[in-house]
Amino acid sequence: MLETTRKRKVYQAILMEINRIMKEDNLRPGDRLPSERELSERLQVGRSSVREALRALELLGLITTRHGGGTYVQHYRHNKLIDILGYYILRDYKTKRDLIEMRKLLELDAVRLACKRATDKHFEEMERILEASEEKIRQGIVPTEEDYKFHRIIARSSRNSLLHRIWAPIVEYSKTIREDSLSREGRPEQAVKEHRGIMEAIKRGDVAESEKRMAQHLENSKL
Amino acid sequence: MLETTRKRKVYQAILMEINRIMKEDNLRPGDRLPSERELSERLQVGRSSVREALRALELLGLITTRHGGGTYVQHYRHNKLIDILGYYILRDYKTKRDLIEMRKLLELDAVRLACKRATDKHFEEMERILEASEEKIRQGIVPTEEDYKFHRIIARSSRNSLLHRIWAPIVEYSKTIREDSLSREGRPEQAVKEHRGIMEAIKRGDVAESEKRMAQHLENSKL
DNA sequence: GGATGTGAAGTGGTCTGACCACTTCCACGG
DNA sequence: CCGTGGAAGTGGTCAGACCACTTCACATCC
Helix, strand or coil: CCCCCCCCCCCHHHHHHHHHHHCCCCCCCCCCCCCCHHHHHHHCHHHHHHHHHHHHHCCCCCEECCCCCCEEECCHCCHHCCCCCHHHHHHHCCCCHHHHHHHHHHHHHHHHHHHHHHHHHHHHHHHHHHHHHHHHHHHHCCCHHHHHHHHHHHHCCCCCCHHHHHHHHHHHHHHHHCCCCHHHHCCCHHHHHHHHHHHHHHHCHHHHHHHHHHHHHHHHHCC | CCCCCCCCCCCHHHHHHHHHHHHEEECCCCECCCCCCHHHHHCCCCCCCCCCCCHHHHHHCCEEEECCCEEEEHHHHHHHHHHHHHHHHHCHHHHHHHHHHHHHHHHHHHHHHHHHCHHHHHHHHHHHHHHHHHHHHHHCCCCHHHHHHHHHHHHHHCCCCCHHHHHHHHHHHHHHHHHHHHHHCHHHHHHHHHHHHHHHHCCCCCHHHHHHHHHHHHHHHCC
């Protein structure tokens, strides 16, 4: 039986046990965990308690469960902690100013890092996105999605996954509180030009210039 | 019955429902949630499913449950994401690098804003903290707490509470993955000097200088 | 009146057994 | 040889039971 001596609840003890099992059996991401019924029996606890522990791990994205198929270890990078944190931090957030400003800070941080770390693959992707934007504009479609993707690839080229993961929910949320400036006449064309300018500056590794251009671009993007 | 049309699992739907209930009833931190049995009945689901949802929220520290006493909303600042983050992804090398870097970015962002927004109250607080640090050093105590407080007051003087909210858990967590450099001989004295230099630069509103000093300080703080 | 004790009701904690839905896999029949 | 159907295994959910603990009103005592 699990150490119920400590006032820890059973499901918390099970969390530890599962962690131990994962270590002892050297389970790697993608491997399958013992079934709920087996865990229940091995640990001498009810299946419901096992499930409570597993649900917690699932919520965190540390495991995945497939109905009828089993429970599997997931790679750490898939964990949803940041997203959840973001969700709850931003949830009751009211001050638009702080949010917009935070976005700007992150975008600028990203662009600075990108100057030093962006690879050819990133530049190719940027190019593709810009071309897709231009194509959509020719067709009279507002390239909202491409605009987002361009900023995202910059966040990615910072090659700091934490920065990218903090950036994502903030941008997501700030989209909801402010109108899309791309709907303004002539703005999409201008935005693409600015994007291209930013990309070129990053390519040259010119931190000051790319920073300046990004700041200007964000400024212009306000409705 | 909950929308089982979406392939979402019941406990995930319940998470949403609980969120809705918290909003509709305008539940504030400290308030009590409906009991498990009541939720079970109101939502027409099994109590075990309700529990799975509640356990997930509890793991995140968003609610607390008191055996026999009920379930209560907790302030988000009590969330345990940091601990879990540390517990499960502590060994991921790449994540560590990103985390340290992210901290640096946020501290620099904070110091830049502080140059423009710090008030006399903030400076008085910094002064108090620095004096407390010096006092502890005189007593032969390592001023770990004061070090943290100094950085926090800078984050606060950015006057962007979102920045502060993101900053806090990042710093909290990075403390756990790197040794405290303050234990190094002579380091506390040096750190206080650097803090003072940063403060002075902020007072002058000298963005470049305070940024530079903060960067240097963080660099020196590595063990 | 106020402090104290007590018991019923309410609540979370856990286990069991049942049934359903889905996946996996192998033996059987083509 | 291939597919195919079905049994076995697994997660998803529910209902009911019992225990441990808290709360609170009410009775009791000083």
